[in-house]
Amino acid sequence: MISSTIRVLVVDDEEMILINLVAFLEDEGFSVLSTKSGEEALELLASETVDIAIIDIRLPQMDGDTLIIKAHELQPEMKFLVYTGSVNYTLPKTLMNLGISEEQVFKKPLDDIGVLVQAIHQLIDRKE
Amino acid sequence: MKEVNKSKEQLINELAKMRRRITKLEKLEKQRKRAEVELRNTKDYLDNVIESSLDGIAVSDSWGYILKVNKSFTKLAGREEKEIIGKHAMELSVTEEGTYESTTGELVEIDEEFFNHSIKTMTELYDEGKIFNWETYYLRKDGKVVPVEMNIVYLYSEEGEIIGSVGINRDITGRKRAEKDLKHTKNYLSNVINSMPSVLVSVDCEGRVTEWNLEAEKVTGSTKKEASGQPLDKMIPMFAKQMENISQCIRERKQQKVERILSNIEGETQYLDLMIYPLIVNEVEGAVIRVDDITSRVRIEDMMIQTEKMMSVGGLAAGMAHEINNPLGGILQGAQNIMRRIFHDLPKNIQVAHECGTDLEKIRSYMEKRQIAKFLEGIMTLGRTASRIVANMLEFSRESGNHMSLIPNNLADIIEKTVEIAANDYDLKKHYDFRHIEIVRDYDLDLPEVPCDANRIEQVILNLLKNAAQAMGKDRIQAPRIILRTRQFDKMARIEVEDNGPGIEEKNRKRIFEPFFTTKEVRVGTGLGLSVSYFIITENHKGTITVESSPGKGAKFIIHLPLERRSP
DSSP states (O other), rough: OGGGGGGEEESSSSHHHHHHHHHHHHHOEEEEESSHHHHHHHHHHTTOSSSSSEEOOSSSSOOOHHHOOOOOOTTTTTEEEEEEEEOOOOOOOOHHHHOGGGGGESOOOOOOOOOHHHHHHHHHHHHH | OOOOGHHHHHHHHHHHHHHHHHHHHHHHHHHHHHHHHHHHHHHHHHHHHHHHHHSSSEEEEETTTTEEEHHHHHHHHHHHHHHHHHHHHHHHOOSSSSSBHHHHHSSEEEOOHHHHHHHHHHHHHHHHHHEEEEEEEOTTTTTEEEEEEEEEEEEOTSSOOOEEEEEEEOOOOHHHHHHHHHHHHHHHHHHHHHOOSSSSEEEEETTTTEEEEEHHHHSSSOOHHHHTSBHHHHHHHGGGGGGGHHHHHHHTTOOOOOEEEEEEHHHHEEEEEEEEEEEEEESEEEEEEEEEEEEHHHHHHHHHHHHHHHHHHHHHHHHHHHHHHHHHHHHHHHHHHHHHHHHSSOHHHHHHHHTOOOHHHHHHHHHHHTHHHHHHHHHHHHHHHHHHHHHGGGGGGGGGGGSOEEEEEHHHHHHHHHHHHHHHHHHHHOOOOOGGEEEEOOOTTOOOOEEEEHHHEEEEEHHHHHHHHHHHHHHHHSEEEEEEEEEEETTTTEEEEEEEESSSOOHHHTTTTTTTTTOOOOOTOOOOOHHHHHHHHIIIIOOOEEEEETTTTTTTEEEEEEESSSOO
């Protein structure tokens, strides 16, 4: 699948992270949606289909783990990447049950955001 | 003249004369009888005196054969009178070498020396005519020996010839027993004093040594005999500073405690506690000084303080790291985006530049000329450095079992691999070629495998090797050498990394594991290497890491790792 047909949702409450990620992914040709909270993300997912979401864990109200579970209920085909600043983050069992593995967890800061692009392609291409 | 021729008058006279004579004779007879009684009385009296004496008295002839003894003597010698009379005095004593039970209850060894001493004493008696307070033994019939004290004098005739001797013998069992008890008590007390693991010395009011226990001998190398009577500060120079405290203690009759005195004996740092208390018998007779080596206690306390400090610093650093990661992510990503949007030929870049009435070449040219590209690279490089530091700091909060598994590993293999890495380390080569260092391997081949995270132990050892190499390189050590040692120590595996570099000053040694503490030049070290090592060993592996060093003597890092994993 070429990048332009892949729809990515980015959820992060830190604005600079958010706009930088969006900018990078757009430059890579993805079609990018973004929200600053889990609640907004779920609202968006009610009407928009997304191939993959990059989700921060520490969010203002609903946390990233919960968001992933709810998003999965809405769109079971959707893939997820966890992008967190919490270094002690360990993948909860509930998420592993959804087929999410450690390779899908990224710790901030990344020296090169390019690794996220690679991860997106790997997940989407595997799906095909 | 015949009777018949005598006149009546004459006869009467004679008769009277006879009567007078008879009366005189009768008087003399009476006197003699009285004298006889008196003499008998006196003899009985003297016999009585001798007989009733509580000391054993024996009278001998000039050859030493016993003529007469009193009751006390028979009791003392443990024999009947008839068994004694006619015997030589020496026969009553012990005549054969051997071990005898004494009336004091102890066993007495009679040897050649005893007989030599007896002969010497007899010679003395012959020369001087008397012996005063001679202590010897009699052998009783029951086989026991009894300690006696003897006084002997010779008896002389009017012509000055020896006609015999009188010996007064006293049973000194009680005294000997008391002496034995006293000796025992004294021994016991001196054992108590000598068994003490502390240096215990006493001094008189002038500060001269009066008591000096075994530990004092051990520590100073001077015997009690050498120390006795010497000024204390001469025997133990470090006491020079304490002499005033000692006099004060004696003067005020108050005990003094001086804690944590830092002393340096043959290059070994030691901590001592000093207790000075007045020695009072009737009056103040001096002072007793107890010195306790509390080095190991201080080390443990230091380690505990260290642990506590490290934990709080570690927690703080880890907390900070969390908060720094997000903004740092923003900075790094922002810089990366700027670089991409200027220096990459993305279609969108070309399109937008065109829309703005320019092209990428012009924009890039401006950026180069104004050094903006360089600034951006700076942001990215330094951002990444910061990111690495933060990642290191995060080691501080990593707990055992989290993110890592401890797998049995051969320590020597890990160390060897690390030496290999160090030898090829490019950064290290710039400052100091590791291959110039002599590596001495002293591995315990019987050391069992140690449960550990091989990569992290490698990281710790590499860090120690690098530090050693840098320190030795900086000081231009002539024959740089690193000794790598493994040992089993109790239920721990022990790794030692020892160099012969410049060593570490005490004030630095205390802070060496603190995060961001460094003595290296700026940019050479971040001050995180050893603190990360510290957390890897103590937190991840539940081990310990310590350092022994003094300036000029090199440094030795000691790591202990548990051989068995403690169940959580």
